[in-house]
Amino acid sequence: MPTNDRITVVGAGQMGLGIAHGFAVAGHPVVLVDVSEGQLEKAKTAILGIIDEGVKRGKVDAAMRGQVEGGLTLSKDLAAASAGADLVVETATENLKIKLDILKTAADAAGEDAVIATNTSALSITELASAVNNPGRVIGMHFFNPVHKMKLCEVIRGLQTTDETVTRTRAWAEGMGKTHILVNEAPGFTTSRMSAMLGNEAMWMLSEGVATAEDIDTSLRLAFNHPMGPLELGDLTGWDTRLSVLHYLHQTLGEKFRPCPLISKMVKAGRYGRKVGHGVYRYEDGQKVPGSGLRPV
Numbered sequence: 328m329p330t331n332d333r334i335t336v337v338g339a340g341q342m343g344l345g346i347a348h349g350f351a352v353a354g355h356p357v358v359l360v361d362v363s364e365g366q367l368e369k370a371k372t373a374i375l376g377i378i379d380e381g382v383k384r385g386k387v388d389a390a391m392r393g394q395v396e397g398g399l400t401l402s403k404d405l406a407a408a409s410a411g412a413d414l415v416v417e418t419a420t421e422n423l424k425i426k427l428d429i430l431k432t433a434a435d436a437a438g439e440d441a442v443i444a445t446n447t448s449a450l451s452i453t454e455l456a457s458a459v460n461n462p463g464r465v466i467g468m469h470f471f472n473p474v475h476k477m478k479l480c481e482v483i484r485g486l487q488t489t490d491e492t493v494t495r496t497r498a499w500a501e502g503m504g505k506t507h508i509l510v511n512e513a514p515g516f517t518t519s520r521m522s523a524m525l526g527n528e529a530m531w532m533l534s535e536g537v538a539t540a541e542d543i544d545t546s547l548r549l550a551f552n553h554p555m556g557p558l559e560l561g562d563l564t565g566w567d568t569r570l571s572v573l574h575y576l577h578q579t580l581g582e583k584f585r586p587c588p589l590i591s592k593m594v595k596a597g598r599y600g601r602k603v604g605h606g607v608y609r610y611e612d613g614q615k616v617p618g619s620g621l622r623p624v
């Protein structure tokens with residue numbers, strides 16, 4: 328896939344910044360879109376921060392900073408940013424209405440040949456494609472957090488996704504250095520379905536007083552060799568996103584995905600996780616504060 332393919336990334340949160348970073352490092356011109364100016368600036372600082380860290384550790388060439396800074400444009404105008412794009416990757420808040428609106432505007436503004444991808448964690452690609460005039464070009468491109476460290480891109484085909492769209496999408500993922508797997512649309516695909524189940528069960532155990540947050544996380548890390556525990560992972564994902572995913576899986580796959588009420592409480596309290604500095608654990612300067620695990624009452 329030529330590196331001059333133009334990429335538009337919509338949503339400059341923790342995933343959007345990582346996806347924009349990945350495409351920019353791979354040599355693509357990237358436009359990053361958000362409704363919030365502050366979020367766009369924060370994302371740009373974070374993208375350059377990832378590069379600076381890589382340079383400091385001797386893993387990234389110092390010239391990369393200039394390449395990425397030169398190739399990255401910030402925008403609040405979705406239609407203008409989508410015009411001329413070869414690929415639009417939607418990665419805004421996990422909400423069906425927001426995503427349908429974005430996909431429609433982006434697809435109307437981009438050329439007929441542009442691929443329209445979504446980084447949704449669980450929603451139906453087929454349903455999202457219904458907003459788009461040529462639904463064969465809509466596909467799931469599911470990345471993982473933090474995008475620059477996680478090697479997988481789960482490619483999800485909806486009912487009407489064409490073979491050509493799948494081939495082009497796999498090539499873009501490969502150009503970013505990702506391993507890609509192909510999944511036929513199902514709620515939560517392979518990854519979110521498993522991690523939502525695990526994280527929900529860990530929250531049930533925490534709320535039942537089975538063990539402390541720290542001990543639940545340690546059990547998965549040391550007994551099963553997971554790199555992080557399910558509560559730490561929920562903090563990284565964001566409990567707001569996790570709750571939206573669980574609601575959707577509960578609706579589509581049934582009772583086994585009923586969200587633990589403790590997750591709803593956390594979201595009501597604004598304790599979304601690392602991105603706000605407080606979730607199951609508290610974070611200072613990006614580091615987990617020892618002994619800060621939630622003790623439910």
Ligand SMILES: NC(=O)c1ccc[n+]([C@@H]2O[C@H](COP(=O)([O-])OP(=O)(O)OC[C@H]3O[C@@H](n4cnc5c(N)ncnc54)[C@H](O)[C@@H]3O)[C@@H](O)[C@H]2O)c1
Pocket residue numbers: 337338339340341342343360361362363366418419420421422425429446447448449469470471472563564565568602
């Ligand atoms: N966090 C994860 O671990 C993870 C992993 C894979 C996929 N995802 C999915 O990625 C998407 C984004 O998740 P996130 O963790 O980056 O969330 P986030 O809360 O960090 O960021 C969401 C961003 O979307 C922006 N936004 C909202 N409405 C918008 C609109 N109409 N137009 C443009 N931007 C808009 C918000 O301003 C915010 O900056 C969700 O669909 C989520 O399910 C998340």
